Amino acid sequence: GQNIDQPTEMTATEGAIVQINCTYQTSGFNGLFWYQQHAGEAPTFLSYNVLDGLEEKGRFSSFLSRSKGYSYLLLKELQMKDSASYLCAVRDGLSSGSARQLTFGSGTQLTVLP
Amino acid sequence: SQTIHQWPATLVQPVGSPLSLECTVEGTSNPNLYWYRQAAGRGLQLLFYSVGIGQISSEVPQNLSASRPQDRQFILSSKKLLLSDSGFYLCAWSVIGNGYTFGSGTRLTVV
Numbered sequence: 001g002q003n004i005d006q007p008t009e010m011t012a013t014e015g016a017i018v019q020i021n022c023t024y025q026t027s028g029f030n031g032l033f034w035y036q037q038h039a040g041e042a043p044t045f046l047s048y049n050v051l052d053g054l055e056e057k058g059r060f061s062s063f064l065s066r067s068k069g070y071s072y073l074l075l076k077e078l079q080m081k082d083s084a085s086y087l088c089a090v091r092d093g094l095s096s097g098s099a100r101q102l103t104f105g106s107g108t109q110l111t112v113l114p
Numbered sequence: 115s116q117t118i119h120q121w122p123a124t125l126v127q128p129v130g131s132p133l134s135l136e137c138t139v140e141g142t143s144n145p146n147l148y149w150y151r152q153a154a155g156r157g158l159q160l161l162f163y164s165v166g167i168g169q170i171s172s173e174v175p176q177n178l179s180a181s182r183p184q185d186r187q188f189i190l191s192s193k194k195l196l197l198s199d200s201g202f203y204l205c206a207w208s209v210i211g212n213g214y215t216f217g218s219g220t221r222l223t224v225v
Binding site: 004033041043044048089101103106107 | 218
């Protein structure tokens with residue numbers, strides 16, 4: 001099975017940098033995803049890591065350490081619109097066929113203050 | 115371009131009534147399709163997934179069922195809704211090697 005942990009809530013100030021951590025214990029691993037979800041809306045894809053290291057995409061970066069079962073999402077130059085829930089999700093390596101499944105953490109609610 | 119359509123956006127249903135939520139995708143062939151449910155303030159729980167027409171895998175025993183009558187159509191159903199079926203239902207699709215793309219979701223309130 002999969003167990004994914006991330007903080008429930010975080011608060012940061014506009015213009016600052018925030019790091020959202022995610023730890024996981026899985027019986028198989030085939031990649032880690034980060035999604036952003038605004039209240040009442042569907043999640044939208046932010047980043048994907050399958051190898052160790054840092055992936056940078058504009059103001060957002062994501063890091064993965066497979067040996068430690070650890071990832072973080074780094075948000076720079078925070079804007080008010082970044083206030084949202086950030087979901088960490090792990091794709092298992094065990095499901096058969098092509099239907100790789102994503103298991104989601106409960107999400108981290110980020111509030112950006114002016 | 116690939117798009118995913120999900121409807122209705124909101125639904126209020128009495129306990130014991132039936133349910134049918136529909137999801138269709140465009141611009142792709144033979145996608146993997148998924149139904150997730152999200153309770154208030156919680157993460158996404160996988161309910162069903164399908165790798166092809168008529169192929170349904172259930173992740174949790176519950177009051178719901180799913181069907182895939184066509185390659186790009188995925189339907190979530192219930193014969194009799196329970197209060198605990200309330201939540202935000204999301205359809206998603208994926209192709210090999212990529213992540214998931216979600217529909218806009220259906221907010222179901224069972225009263």
